Structure formats: structure tokens, C-alpha cells
Amino acid sequence: MIQENLLLIVSLLAAVSMLAMLSEKLKISYPILLVIAGLVIGIIPGIPIVSLHPDIVFLLFLPPILYAAAWNTSWRDFWAARRSISMLAFGLVFFTSTAVAVIAHLLIPDFPMALGFLLGGIISPPDAVAATSVLQGIKVPKRVVTILEGESLINDASSLIVFRFALAAVLTGRFTFMKATTDFFMVAGLGIAIGLAIANVLYAVHKFLPTTPSIDTALTVISPYLMYIAAEHYHFSGVMAVVSGGLFLSFRSHEIFSYNTRIQAYSVWESLIFILNGLVFILIGLQLPQIITGLEQYTWVELIFYSLIISIVTVIVRIVWVFSGSYLSCFLSNKERRMKWENDFLIAWSGMRGVVSLASALAVPLTLANGSAFPHRDLLLFVTFVVILFTLVFQGLSLSPIIRWLDIKEEENEEAEHEVVIRLRLAEAVLNHLQTNYADELNRIDAYTRIKDRYERMAEIANRRLMREEKEVVTPHFLPKYRRMLLELVTIRRNELYKLRNEKHYSDELLRTKEHELDLEEARLNEGRV
Template sequence: MIQENLLLIVSLLFAVSMLSMLSEKLKISYPIFLVIMGLLIGIIPGIPHVSLHPDIVFLLFLPPILYAAAWNTSWRDFWAARRSISMLAFGLVFFTSTAVALIAHWLIPDFPLALGFLLGGIISPPDAVAATSVLQGIKVPKRVVTILEGESLINDASSLIVFRFALAAALTGQFTFAKATTDFFMVAGLGIAIGLGIANVLYFVHKFLPTTPSIDTSLTIISPYLMYIAAEHYHFSGVMAVVSGGLFLSFRSHEIFTYNSRIQAYSVWEALIFMLNGLVFILIGLQLPQIITGLEQYTIIELVFYALIISVVTVVVRIVWVFSGAYLSCRLSKKEKRMKWENEFLIAWSGMRGVVSLASALAVPLTLTNGLAFPHRDLLLFITFVVILFTLVFQGLSLTSIIKWLDIKEEEGDDKEQEIVIRLRLAEAALNHLQTNYPDELNSIDAYTRIKDRYERMVDIANRKLLKEEKEVATPHFLPKYRRMLLELVAIRRSELYKLRNEKHYSDELLRNKEYELDLEEARLNE
């Protein structure tokens, strides 16, 4: 039994790697491609059915994925866009849940309003990975990416809380708005408190105890699980615990990690998140055989009609909320500058659903508290699956075309100037240190003089660029060829290193160390 499950998991991981390479070749975002391929693989006769247990998603996949997203989010940018993020992560979730509840109650016969809110809570949160993965490699304004990433960090918490209250109402038939509101703030607030408390303990461990790069990396992997499980144990929001703790430690990371810890942790996390994301999306596609069982009471026309109407409602509601919310924000706050309508539409169109929605639907119990079958459970699963496919595949595949059609471009002006200023400040600091601490060596040793000349050139080039005196044609004419030359030298040295390895006269450890140095140099040149 264990061997069969391990073989299945390893096979899926291998399939994720192979299909991701194919998606790269076809220039299709890998979450979309993996869902489609999982769907096609799932309907092949003889393929074993793969059941996605909701506890596995919430406990195994969700904490590290959210933690990685929080770690890569700038707290400063997040706080600057807090109004827009809050309106999407909280306001839009509640608005979508309400709209879906009313439409489903009106559209589907004998579908109670409590089940409508349950369905709304399930399909209201856009996926934490899908939008940013689809936008990866596409030049879009930084503020758009910040808002989408910030929304995806928090909306899982708000939607899961809505789901929890709606499920309780469906099971017991009782719902009190005042109590639900109080419980919402308590669940979210205490989840944040637990996340920050654990993050402070981990900060102390990383900073003051004698850790190694391997220990630091291991602790970063353990951290999101520790935060999530601790918060959920006390029935608070594990999502808010992971997000708040991740943001805190990310903001303090420069104080607690050495350069080799950062390099090792980055490599490990990049591979881990790639495999987790890939596994999640292929598992979504593989759920179809399980989902379509138990739907005999509905005709195929009814099923498709209900699912498509609700899918369209989720898309339209998001568009309406984004544009009206942007208008109201500017009216309420004169300091807030409204984005271009093209950028607002991009945010509105990037509401792809994913694994949290499917896991929530699968978490709906089979029976009510009185032992009767949970009403419309199979229909809830099917509608959720179609909403995920509709938003992920249809919106995701059309996103690149919409960006080109609306002529949305990355706003590089401020970033480019800031990059030059940063380069100037770093070079000036290094130059001042040399002149203050090594005056004799600078006058007598050629190696010191060459370093000083290098930093003086960097300062001079940066100043001329800031003063608009550096010709624009000079950079593209000189730097690309110079960088190619440096990369060629790395390749030549690497080739010679392979010859040394084949001669079998030199230590393997020394050869591996030199190879790692060349890897770091090549990575720096390719940035």
C-alpha cells in the first residue's frame, strides 16, 4: 500500500517536471497547462483515480505556498497598496459570496441561501499562484503585481472564514450576523498574533543562536507549518498566521541570514515551491472522475448551464467591484492616485481560482448533523471544478492577448533611476572606505589602485546617467559585448575544469568548489 502511494507520488512529480518543460516549449503558463493535462490524463481508461484530500491541501500544500508568497512580497509595497488589497481581499470576497449566493439560490431549484453562501465562500478567492505564474515573464506595472500578490495572500483567510460560517449555518440552520462578524475579527486577529509571536521566536533563533546554512534552511521550511498548525489548533486563522509571520521574517531577513544561508535557502525553496505548485495543479485536473460521480440526478445541460452562469457571475462581479472600488477609493482619499483603466481591467481579469477553492469544496461533509446526506454536495463540487477551469484556462490563456491588446507596459522610469542611485551609493561607500582605511596601499600597490579605479568609473558612469549626459547608445553598444566576453571566459574556465577532472590527479572537493564559484559568477553575469 505504501509502495503504491509512493510510486504514484513519484510518478506525478516526474509528470510535473516533464509537462512543465513542455509548457515552456509551448509558451503556456505551467499552472494552466498542468490543469489541462491532468484533466486529459484523468479521463484515460485504466488510469488510477487520484483523490485529493482537503486536509492534505490545507496542511501540506497551503502553508509553504503562502509563506513563499509572503516572503517574496515587499512589506513596504504591500503597506502602500493596503487600501486596494483590503478591498479585494475582504470586500470582494464578501461581495462575491453574496452575489453567488443570491444567483445560485434563484437559479438552482431547492438550493437554500445558506448553501449559496457556502458556494460563494468556496469560489470567491483567486489562487495565490495562478495569477502571478501567468504574469511571470510579462512586463506589467509593478503596482498591479503588488496588488494581485497582496490580495492572494489574504483572501484565502477571508474566504475560508466565510466558508466556515456558511458551513455551520448549513449544518445547524442557525446564523447570527453579529456573532459571525465578531468571530471573524477574532479568528483573523488572533491568527496574526500567533504568527507574529512564532516569527519573533524564530527571529531570535536565527539571529542569536549558532545556526548553519542547512539549519537556517530547515527552519524556514518548518516555520510555515509551525505557524499554521499552532493557529489552527486553537481554531484561529492559520492562513493569517503564516502570512503575518512570513512578512515579518522577510522584512527582517537581512538581519538574520548570512549570504550562504540565503543562497542555499533560495535554491531549496525555489525547487520546493515549483514541485508543490505543479503537483497541486495537476491534481486539480485529475479530480474530474471523482467529481462527476453522483451527478445522475442532473442532466448534462443543467450542469453546464448552472456552472457557466455562476462562472460568468464570478468574473463580472470582480470587474464591477474593481472599477467601482477604484472610483470610490479616489473619491474618499484625495491623496490616492487612480491607476489607468487598462491596469484596473488587468487586475479585474486576473481572478483565476485554484486549489483552495477545490479543497474547500471537497471539505464539505458527506452528511448533515442528523445523518442525512448533505444536499447538493456533488453539484457544489462540479460547479467549483468548472469555475476553476473557466477562470484558470479561459482567463489565463487570454491574459497575454489582453495585455497586448490594451498595450499595458511596465512603468520602468522610477525603478531605472532608483537602480542607478543605489549603484552610485554603493560605489561611493566602497570608494570612501578605500580612501579612508587604505591610503598607503592605494599609492603603492597596483591591485588596490585597480580596485579604486573600478569604483571611480562606476561612480562616474552613474553620475553621468543621472545627469542625462551618458548617451543612450553607449550602453547597448558596449555592455552586451562585454558581458558576452565575460560569459565566454567562464565557459572556457569551465571547459578546462572538466579536463582537470578527467585527468584524475586533483581533489574532487577542490574541483567542486571551483565549479560552484563559476556557477555563482555565471549567475551574477546572467542577472
């Protein structure tokens, strides 16, 4: 049994890697391709049935994925867009849940309103991974990305709370609005408190104890699980604990991590998140054969009709909410900067569903408290799967053409000017330090003089760019060619290093050290910094 499961896991990991490479070739976001591939693999005769337990999804996949998203989110940008994010993460979740509840109650025979709210809580949150991975590589305004990332961090918590209350109403037949509202703020607030408390302890460990890069990296992997499990143990929001703790540690990371810790942790986390995301989305596709086994009472026409109507409702509700909320925010606050309608539409169209919706649907119990079968459970699972497939594939594939059609472009002017200002400030800081502490060496030693001259040139070029006096230094013909030349020099040195290795006169450790230096230099150049 263990060998079979291990073989299945290894096979899925290999499939994820192959499909990710294919998605790069086809220029398709890999979550879309993985869901479709999982669906195709699942209907192949003889393929073993993959059962995805919701507790495993929530515990194994959700904490690190949310933690990585929180870590890569700028707290300053997040706070600046807090009104827009809150309206989407809380207001839109409740609005979507209500709209889906009403439509499902009217559309599906013998489908009570409590089940409608349960379905709404399941499919209301856009996925934390789907939108950002679909937008990856596409140049869009930074504020749009900030809002989408911020929304996906928080809406999981609000939707799971709606899910809990709706499930309790179905199981017990009772629902009290005031108690639900009080419990909502308590569950979310105490989840945040637990996350921040654990984050402060981890901050002290990283800062004051004699850790190594490997220990620091291991602690960053353990941290989201500590926050999530601690909060869920006391029946508070594990999602809010992970998000709040991740944002806190990300904001203070420059105080606690050394350069080699950051390099090592970045590499580990990039690989970890790729594997987890890949497994999640291919497992979503593999669930369909198991889901359709209990749907004999419905015809395929009915199933597809119900699912498509509810999918379309979720898309329309989001569009209506985003545009009305955007105008309302500007009306309530004169300081709120109105975005272009094209950017609003991009936010509205980026509501792809994913792992949290599927895990919530699978978390619906098999039976009620009296032992009878949970009503419409298989239908809930099927509708959820179709909503994920519809939003991820239809909206995901159409996102790039829509961006080109609406001519949405990244707002680079302010960022470019800020980069020049930062470069100038850094160069001036270096020059001040050299002149204060190494005045004698600057007059006697050529090596010191060359360093001073280099930073003086950097400061001079930055000043001219800010004054718009030397535009030729930033022409599109100069920097790319210059960067290619530097990369060629790295290749020349790397080839020479290979020759030295073949001569067998030098230690492998020394050669690996020099190779690592070339790797870092090549990475810096490929990121566009010279």
C-alpha cells in the first residue's frame, strides 16, 4: 500500500514538472493546463482513484501557499489599498454567497437556502495562486496586482467562516445572525492575535539565537504550520494567523536574515511552492471521476445547466461589485485614487477559483447528525468543480487577450524614477562613507580611487537622469547590448573554469566556490540589474 501511494506521488510530481514545461512552451498558465491534464488523466481507464481528504488539503497545502503569498506582499502597498482589498475580501464574499444562495435555491429543486449559503461560502473566494500565476509574466499596473494578492490573502478566511456558519445551520437547523457576526469577528481577530504572537516569538529566535542559514530556512518552512495548527486548535482562523504572521515577518525580514539566508530560503521556497501548487491543481482535475459517482439522480443536462448558471452568476456578481465598489470608495473618500475602468474590469475578471473551494466542498460531511445522508453533497462537489474549471480555464485563458484588447499597461514612470532615486541615494551613501573613513587611502591607493570613481559616475548618471539631461544613457539600444556583453564575459569565465576542472590541478571545493560566484553574477544580470 505504501509503495503504491509513493509511486503515485512520484508519478504526479513527474507529471507536474512535464506539464509545467509544456505550459511554458504553449504560453499557458500552468494551473490551467494542470487542471485540464488532471481531468484527462482521471478518465483514463485503469488509473487509480485519487481520494483527496480536505483536512490534508487545508493542513498540508494551504499554510505554506498563503505564507508565501503573504511574504511576497508589500505591507505598505497592502495597507494603502486596504479599503479596496477589504471590500473584495469581505463584502464581495458575503455578496457572492448571498447571490449564489438565492439563485441555487430558486434554480435547483428541493435545495434549501441554508445549502445555498453553504455553496456560496464554498465558491465565493478566488484562489490565492490562480490569479497571480495567470498574471505572471503579464505587465499590469502594480496596484491591480496588490489588490488581487491582498484579496486572495484575506478572502479565504471570510469564506471559510461563512462556510462554517452555513454548515452549522444545515446540521442543526438553527442560525442566529447576531451570534454569527460576533463569532466572525472573534474567530478572525483571535486568529490574527495568535499569528502575530507566534511571529514575534519566531522573530526573536531568528534575531537573537545563533541560527544558521539552514536553520533559518527550516524555520520559515515550519512557521506557517505552527501558526495554522495553533489557531485551528482553539477553533480560530488559521488562515488569518498565517497571513498576519507572514506579513509581520516579511516586513521585519531585513532585520533578522543575512544575505546567504535570503538566497537559500528564496530557492527553497520557490521550489516548494511550485511543487505544492502543481500537485494541488492536478489533484483538482483528478477529483472529477470520484465526484460524479453519486450523481445518478440528475441528468447531464441538468448538472451542466445548474453548474454553468451558478458559474456565470459568480462572474457577473464580481463584475457588478467591483465597479460599484470602486465608485463608492471614491464617493466616500476624496483621498481614494480612482482607477481606470479597464483596471477595474481586469480585477473583476481575475476571480479564478481553486484549492480552497475544492477543499471546502470535500469538507462537507457525508451524513447529518441523525445519521442520514447529507443532502445534495455530490451536487455541491460537482458544481464546485465546474465553477473552478469554468473560472480557471475560461477566464484564465481569456485574461491575456483581454489585457491586450483593453491596452492595459504597466505604469512604469513612477517606478523607474524611484529606481533612479534609490540608485543615487546608495551611491551618495557609499561616497560619504569612503570620504569619511578612507580619505588617506583614496589619495594613495589606486584600487580605492577606482571604487570612488565608479560610484561618482553612478551618482552623476542618476542625477542627469533625474534632471532629464542625459537621456541617451537610457536608450533601449544601450543597456540590453551592454548586459549581453557582461553575460558573454560570464560565459567566457565559466568555460575557462570548465577547462581548469579538467586539468585536475585545483580542488573541487575552490572551483565550486568560483562557480557559485559566477552563478550569482549571472542571476543578477538576468534580472536586469547591471
